[in-house]
Amino acid sequence: MGIFDFFKKTDKVGKDSAIDSKELVGSSNNKKSATKEVVTKLSFHPDWNVPQEQQYVFRFLANELEPLKPNQLSLAAISIEEEARNGAWHVKAFFRSSLSQPIELGDIELILLDKDDKRLASKQFNFKELGTIPAESARPWVFTFDKNSIEAEEIPEEGWKIAFNLISLRGHQLDLDDTWKKQLPKEQQELLAKVVKDLPKLGKTEVNFTGFQVKLRDDQSLHASIFIRNGNEKAINLEQLPLEIIDANGKRVAKGSFKLDPILTVQPxxxxxxxxxxxAELVDAENADFSRWTARVVQ
Structure with a gap:
């Protein structure tokens, strides 16, 4: 099936998902007034040889698009077709730009959301395949979500949308509590952010506990500083946390359960x-070797 076979006269433009272009490409040179709306023009991939009848279909759909604000990038949903052979979803959409200069993008994760913003599918796409998008234009495209990237049982009803996954785009970040921000100098905050950036990449649903500083006090209490790492796209809330500290020799030097009040939230x-x-009563640090240590959640 060719790409033109997906677009039909019966198609209609659905929900639009627009973001500020700086979320993807940093600052913009767009000189247009921030209040003036931009009507995007239909643009075809330079390698396409679009039949006359198909051009009519694309123009009809493009005329349904709402104007954008300046400096926006948008995905306008059209429709979804399921491939019976392998269960993949072919998602038809317009990728639009209201920038005053052409734009070319790289790898971007897209998500499908139903009318209640529940995630239906997610997949990374190479936007270089779309080519250079001219200024203030709309390019039709088919984004194919393989079956293993789909989380829903069936194609959604009206009101669904295709969107940029902004959580994925911004990269893994340091989530510093306000109490830490007040206590730590700016230089130490920046150092922590660099350490976090250099940690191994997390899986999308992974929650990981990584120790980074441990101190045995004169009163024999043990102060363990830990990175709580959340790879999910939703925040996690910790109310109770049973922890143990294991030294370089595999010895358990501390074990306890911590009630977190207020609840400790780790952002997506x-x-x-x-x-x-x-x-001290929960610590057995005799001959402990903290040259290497591990923090573990007790099951």
Whole structure:
């Protein structure tokens, strides 16, 4: 099936998902007034040889598009077709730009959301395949979500949308609690952010606990500072956390359960540092070797 076979006279433009272009490409040179709307012009990929009848279909759809604000990038949903052979979803949409200069993008993760913003599918696409998008234009495209990238049982009803995954775009970040921001100098905050950036990449649903500083106090209490790493695209809330600290020799030097009040929230795709204090009665640090140590959640 060719790409033109997906677009039909019966298609209609659905929901539009627009973002500020700086979310993807940084600052813009767009000189247009921030209040003036931009009507995007239909643009075809330079390699396409579009039949006359198909041009009519594309123009009809493009005429249904709402104007954009300046400096926006948008995905306008059209329709979804399921491939019976392998269960893939072919998602028809316009990629639009209201920038006053051409734009070419690289790898971007897209998500499908139903009318209630529940995620239906997610997949990374190479936008270089779309070619250079001219200024203030709309380019029709088919984004194919393989079956293993789809989380829903069936194609959604009206009101669904295709969108840029902004959480994925911004990369993994340091989620510093306000108490830490007040106590730590700016230089140390920047150092923590660099350490977090250099940590191994997390899986999309992974939550990981990585120790980065441990101190045995004179009163024999143990202060363990830990990175709580959240690879999910939703925040996690911690109310109770049973932890143990294991030294370089595999010895358990501390074990305790911490009630977190207020609840400790770790934002999506973020790492939050936190210090847990084990009182002396929960610590057995005799001959402990902290040259290497591990923080583990007790199951």
């Amino acid at each position: 795709n973020s790492t939050k540092p936190w210090t847990f204090i084990f009182p």
